[in-house]
Amino acid sequence: xxxxxxxxxxxxxxxxxxxxxxxxxxxxxxxxxxxxxxxxxxxxxxxxxxxxxxxxxxxxxxxxxxxxxxxxxxxxxxxxxxxxxxxxxxxxxxxxxxxxxxxxxxxxxxxxxxxxxxxxxxxxxxxxxxxxxxxxxxxxxxxxxxxxxxxxxxxxxxxxxxxx
Ligand code: 4NP
Numbered sequence: 001x002x003x004x005x006x007x008x009x010x011x012x013x014x015x016x017x018x019x020x021x022x023x024x025x026x027x028x029x030x031x032x033x034x035x036x037x038x039x040x041x042x043x044x045x046x047x048x049x050x051x052x053x054x055x056x057x058x059x060x061x062x063x064x065x066x067x068x069x070x071x072x073x074x075x076x077x078x079x080x081x082x083x084x085x086x087x088x089x090x091x092x093x094x095x096x097x098x099x100x101x102x103x104x105x106x107x108x109x110x111x112x113x114x115x116x117x118x119x120x121x122x123x124x125x126x127x128x129x130x131x132x133x134x135x136x137x138x139x140x141x142x143x144x145x146x147x148x149x150x151x152x153x154x155x156x157x158x159x160x161x162x163x164x
Pocket of ligand 1: 011013014017125
């Protein structure tokens, strides 16, 4: 079996990346990929280690039928060995991750959003209102579907090598 491990990363690991993880978990289940994809999320900062997702992140996802289960943790160098895909939510996170360990498995989440134009950042919704979380949800939902299409292609092409 070809297992792909995906890590979602933002700054605090209480808003964007646990939302991305929850949305992806929902889509992975919907597409019958539970055996093929493992998910986790983490923050580049240490401010919220051990915290539940922000209540606005939880309520925005719950309104779409997605319950978030995560305790915030900080990214660690070992993550670069464990995960096949590391998705940064914005360019600040991307640069911070590159400083920990430059790695070709590092991507911007919105590079998989078909509606993204020049700006590939998922904006930080922490200091704004709940409407910011709804906007972030839509970006993450589109990006998560695009990412899964991409990962699925990779899994299929790897499986091709195993077939007679
Ligand atoms: P996140 O949002 O990176 O999407 O989890 C933030 C959460 C907390 C803080 C900043 C961003 N903070 O400064 O505490």
